[in-house]
Amino acid sequence: MTQVYFNGQWVAPEAAKVSVFDRGFLFGDGVYEVIPAFGRRLFGAVPHLDRLTRSLHEIGIENPLSRQAWLDVLARLVADCATDDVSIYIQVTRGAPAKRDHAYPNPPVAPTVLASASPLQPVSPTVLKSGARAITVPDLRWGRCDIKSVNLLPNIMARQQAVAAGAAEAILVREGMALEGAASNLFAVIDEDLITAPLGVHILGGVTRQALLDLIQRDRLIPVVETPIPIDRLFDAQEVFVTSSTRDLLPITRINEHVVGDGKPGEVWQRLSAAFAAYKREVSQ
Template sequence: MTPYVADPVYLNGHFLPLAEAGISPLDRGFLYGDGVYEVIPVYSRRTFRIDEHLNRLQATLDGIQLANPLTAEAWKTVILKLVESAPWEDQSIYLQVTRGADDKRDHAFPPISVTPTAFAFASPLVTTSADIRAKGVAAITVPDLRWSRCDLKVVSLLANVLARQQAVEQGCAEALLIRDGLMKEGAASNIFIVKDGVLIAPPKTHLMLPGITYDVILELAETHRQAHEVREISEAELRAADEVWMTSSTKEILAITRLDGQPVGTGQPGPYGEQMWQWYQDFKNTVMRKG
């Protein structure tokens, strides 16, 4: 066990210590990034929207033509065991499936006799500190150099890694991806903007990963009658926004207060983001933690 991964982990039908888990160097996840992943938040040891996460996992597997090695019920059994065994009340459950290990390196799919590799583990779910949330964070914009199936949650994330590293090297928390003059998402988050009191979210297309937190925020906007639109956001609109938020299960709703060295709006977290954060906390305590 490390401070970030609990024992036991799950690997190919077995629960075992992380130190004893191993895969073949010929595994296609290692050689090609040929695999998918999913991350499920857990609050007070209750998984949040597990069916939606497993449906997204299945959709990504279907998208890369990889058979799911476990049924939905079998995945739930694995996840429950990991949640029960981990020492944290709030957790993040990571699932990964690769196309397995053939006896050679070949771009073409291996024979169906090759068994997929299934791996899962629990980590602590750590959200943004109050100090950081009160100030907001800085971000940069970068060209979106990813492939055209960004809606698939695949493990080949090198373009995202390089974008995020570019942000880190400039002392920033996130890189916002711009493609054909439109803002798509962050390297590891979804992005919302507010302009003139209207919350605006980019649409779910093949160029954006459909986030579960993204869904929750739009549902909360609908519930609380917050004016909102789902449409493409131009780079110019992004730069002229009154508020910009990055969102994810760990970031929740986090204000971006500087973009490419310039202040967003007043340069401080705005009232709409603060209100959405409060609605999100209320939802977390009344729904997410209740199962």
Template sequence: MRTIYLNGNYIPETEGRVSVFDRGFLFSDSVYEVVSVLGGKLVDFDGHVQRLARSLGELGITGAPDAGAWLAICRELVARNAVEEGMIYWQVTRGAPSDRDFVFPAPGTAPTVLAFSQSRILADNPSAVTGIHVVTLPDLRWGRADIKTTQLLYASLMKNEAIARGADDAWMVRDGFITEGTAQNAHIITQSGTLVTHPLNREILHGITRAAVLPLAGHPIEERPFSVAEAEQAAEAFVSSASGFVMPVVRINDKIIGDGKPGSATVQLRKAYIDWARRTAL
């Protein structure tokens, strides 16, 4: 049985209990992070713990573990659950006041702190060999997509809508431009060999994998919005995320990208990222 971490204790997952008044449950008043595990080690831990601190700060949630404590928690979960490859999820809510109220609880209310593991195949993901198909759908999320909250309902709806349309995932579109995927940053490589990616602002999550991937690309990089039409005419396309690393996109809507197979630049970039991740994991 999987062991989880909840509010200072390592317990079987079946024993995890959270108050019905917890603000994460009632208001999605919570943030989370996810760090990959390769070879039993944590990939890009520093980037993820720094982004968690930023998300907590943007929402004014206090009392969460510090970086050193998170590292110890993650390593303990890897050991207790024998995770060789997979993910560690961390979640912090504003806590559980005594009743439901839109007003934040009194200062000093303890946050709810949860972490758990998922074992899964990452490096040899079969989708990296075939590539994935995405469809474009409207981006109707709230205006702070840069904060990694657990408010994931719309992204989940779009993921399921994409599957219902026969695709693997969705790229979301705002004002005619692609922002990002449901849980991934979106990128294209133009016919002239330029890697184009959405700029870091409030419309997208500031991807930790994105930050690691771009310096490895070996291509000119333009951080700017790109349209659906430009994406459909790209030489290559891919997404980046902690769980998917660099994942080739071979079809956007009804348009085949390149020859319908993962492009050579994307394949090389995925390999370069995995090599980097294994070399630098903690």
């Protein structure tokens, strides 16, 4: 079994033990990242590590590893994984002080650090051919969705509702605006534009979202408007897709009882996902 990186050591997963006083366990006081590798080459390692640093900074935890140390950990996890496509999970919590107290421990204690790898399952060709279903749910999350916190209760409840409805994703709606998925960013093609919610406290700034926007800008692929999408406009969009590190650009062809466009993954999605696949090969390391 592939070893995990745990608090500075490489150990078997069953040997990595977290204290019952760990603040990640008690409070969900920690942050995480999911970093993909395709053909054993990391995609977006730098922006993912930048986002980790930012999440840690926002909650007042010092980054426990230097950039190079993180890259070394990622390289070893990718090399040791049983499959060529890999999903790396990183979690850092505020550690395990002796006493449970809401306030941050003062002085700080050592953070708990985990990095592990698992095989990355590609989205099935059948789903890519027909498109996936989504449902809309109220966004019950907190006011700092830009922090990649391990507090995922609203996200997992939303995703569970989607699974129960036979859907692949739940689209989170706040004050009539469709913002993002439970674990993805949201894009809609409306008239001639590609629309996605702007960065801010109500969405997580997805690495895939940004990579796609950078590629679109570089190659002038389609006009982009960064604005929240009113829910009725989403239902009437020509195309809808969601993006994430593990599912790339996933076409959505049904939302609740609405058929999106002609019910098939659209021309813009096909064009962008082909361009994105090529871009990934170009920039992966």
